[in-house]
Amino acid sequence: MIRKTMRIGEVRTSIKLETEFWSYLKEVADQRGIRLSALINDVAAATPDRTNLASTLRTFSLVHxxxxSSTLQSELERLSLAGNSNDLARVLEACPLPSLLLDAERQIKQLNRAFALWLNLxxxxxxxxRLDNIMILRGPNMKEMWSSLxxxxxxxxxxxATYVSPxxxxxCQALAIGLGGGQADPQRRGYVVMFETLSGRA
Structure with a gap:
């Protein structure tokens, strides 16, 4: 956890957040061409009934x-593995959520920086x-679901998905998206998995 002190409106306020949230908020501020403090003031001004600014900033980060990611998912679904590897790598790395590219056996073919930082891998x-050797995967009829993908x-x-270490x-919740191949060519099919978290906390 990192504590930062800044002026929110007319009040000097101390805010404590996980490193991942500060990094993401700074990225959003940079994209908008404003200072981090200005972004946080914008969020605070838009939520006057808030009771906890740190919680509000976490919610803002996850919703953002x-x-x-919804936009990136649409782009991912238009890509196939054949002939689009550069585009796929670019989109995967641009995703703010921890993300992986898997094969049919759930072996990890690519991971973005957010995933490596999230689990410190x-x-x-x-x-x-195999993803199964790193995380515990659970879901209704998991085996049948993956076969259908x-x-x-x-x-x-x-x-x-759950990751356990000392x-x-x-x-967190995970979303798997099938890319390319399909029934016509299952050997060329890949799967992007996005983990819906920024802080990595339950």
């Missing part, structure tokens, strides 16, 4: 990230591992 050491009967599906538990 999900809206941004070495990207090179993580490539090639692989054979193209489903275009997207949601499930729960002193650390990360639980």
């Amino acid at each position: 990230a999900r809206l941004r 070495d990207p090179k050491a993580t490539l090639g591992k 692989v054979d193209g009967r489903l275009g997207r599906a949601g499930f729960n 002193g650390k538990v990360r639980t």
